[in-house]
Amino acid sequence: MALARHIGQTVASSSFIRKMFETGIRLKQEYGAEKVCDFSLGNPSLPPPAAFSEALIRVASQSFPGKHAYMPNAGYADVRAAIAGWVGKAQGIDLPSSHVVMSCGAGGGLNVIFKALLNPGDEVVASLPCFMEYRFYAENHGGVLKTVPCKPGFDLDLDAIAKALTPRTALVILNSPNNPSGTIYPEATLQGLAGVLADATRKHGRTIYLVADEPYRAITYGQPVPGLLALYPHSIVVSSFSKELSIPGERLGWIAVNPAAEDAAALIDGAVVCTRILGYVNAPALMQKAAAACLGVTADMAAYRRKRDLLCPALKRIGYDLVEPAGTFYAFPKAPGGDDLAFVEALQKQLVLVVPGRGFGMEGYFRIAYCVDDDIITRSLAGFEAAFRECT
Ligand SMILES: Cc1ncc(COP(=O)(O)O)c(C=O)c1O
Numbered sequence: 001m002a003l004a005r006h007i008g009q010t011v012a013s014s015s016f017i018r019k020m021f022e023t024g025i026r027l028k029q030e031y032g033a034e035k036v037c038d039f040s041l042g043n044p045s046l047p048p049p050a051a052f053s054e055a056l057i058r059v060a061s062q063s064f065p066g067k068h069a070y071m072p073n074a075g076y077a078d079v080r081a082a083i084a085g086w087v088g089k090a091q092g093i094d095l096p097s098s099h100v101v102m103s104c105g106a107g108g109g110l111n112v113i114f115k116a117l118l119n120p121g122d123e124v125v126a127s128l129p130c131f132m133e134y135r136f137y138a139e140n141h142g143g144v145l146k147t148v149p150c151k152p153g154f155d156l157d158l159d160a161i162a163k164a165l166t167p168r169t170a171l172v173i174l175n176s177p178n179n180p181s182g183t184i185y186p187e188a189t190l191q192g193l194a195g196v197l198a199d200a201t202r203k204h205g206r207t208i209y210l211v212a213d214e215p216y217r218a219i220t221y222g223q224p225v226p227g228l229l230a231l232y233p234h235s236i237v238v239s240s241f242s243k244e245l246s247i248p249g250e251r252l253g254w255i256a257v258n259p260a261a262e263d264a265a266a267l268i269d270g271a272v273v274c275t276r277i278l279g280y281v282n283a284p285a286l287m288q289k290a291a292a293a294c295l296g297v298t299a300d301m302a303a304y305r306r307k308r309d310l311l312c313p314a315l316k317r318i319g320y321d322l323v324e325p326a327g328t329f330y331a332f333p334k335a336p337g338g339d340d341l342a343f344v345e346a347l348q349k350q351l352v353l354v355v356p357g358r359g360f361g362m363e364g365y366f367r368i369a370y371c372v373d374d375d376i377i378t379r380s381l382a383g384f385e386a387a388f389r390e391c392t
Contacts, residue, residue, distance in 0.1 A: 002028055036351045037353065040369060076274045076292075080097040092230040099257045105251045105253040108251065118138065123169045126145060128150055132360060141335065154332075160188040167205070187231075218243070241287075244298045245294075
């Protein structure tokens with residue numbers, strides 16, 4: 001077998017996501033795409049804002065030196081400066097442009113940071129439920145993902161995090177607003193976390209970094225998303241335009257390193273070299289220019305609120321146990337009957353597709369990606385009701 005053993009294992013361990021994807025294709029072929037309500041993918045349903053499309057056309061039709069050329073691995077200087085001003089404002093700190101490195105989406109940015117920070121066997125700590133690609137990203141660079149349970153209602157369990165920190169902990173990764181729960185961690189919790197990390201850093205004699213994965217920062221329903229850079233010096237924000245501009249296929253993101261971090265300069269040099277040696281070389285050129293021209297503009301976020309309000313109260317009326325998402329376009333209810341796999345199968349019989357909670361490290365729940373057309377939500381409710389009755 002030519003395939004590397006660990007990749008064979010990765011293929012096997014991600015097989016249920018593939019199975020879901022294949023089930024979706026099969027059901028759509030069998031019953032017609034319009035009959036299937038597919039809530040399985042976090043692919044934004046809204047078109048990119050007009051300002052982005054116009055900026056892209058403008059940039060594509062302009063000629064400027066180095067338009068399609070290699071550039072510094074960190075990205076265009078003017079784009080980094082624009083992002084630094086915008087992110088610094090959102091995070092409540094002064095962020096120099098030298099501390100921004102452009103990336104190929106948040107996924108690319110996280111791989112760059114993990115490669116820059118992890119020694120073999122180092123641990124990445126994440127609170128459940130979480131985006132499980134973190135496990136693969138950590139393993140890509142010799143690290144190990146260590147997950148910790150959350151409190152009821154999905155807030156961070158600071159005692160559990162404190163217990164998980166060891167001399168092997170290189171970083172804690174935090175995703176707020178959270179995929180899959182939609183939780184925004186409150187400022188008081190984050191202040192507490194900063195204290196836990198400072199204590200563990202002293203105790204173990206090793207700086208523990210806090211990496212904030214924030215691609216959903218712009219998708220919120222009123223609750224503010226506190227800036228982590230102002231709360232903890234050894235922190236890094238990684239984000240992208242995938243969700244807020246509805247351009248996940250364009251692979252544009254960024255990394256911001258806190259100037260207060262003791263290793264900030266070395267970390268930036270590391271991130272730049274990792275961008276190169278991971279083969280990204282630099283973030284997509286024209287996308288950098290187009291996104292920088294419309295910072296702060298987003299897809300129509302009111303539409304996600306409408307979809308949430310169409311779905312969540314209706315599910316509660318049926319009897320689902322659900323914490324309303326404060327951000328993102330995901331809801332993470334308890335699986336009626338307690339078995340997420342059995343429940344997801346019961347829903348499939350109703351031609352409604354969702355992802356079992358164990359795909360996010362939490363059995364007994366399921367994720368609904370409600371970034372779909374409103375009529376799919378309306379049509380799905382009978383299926384949600386039938387599956388609820390079958391499983392309870
Ligand atoms: C929590 C989280 N982090 C990172 C990513 C990767 O996003 P990107 O498309 O910017 O690579 C996703 C994508 O769904 C996500 O949900």
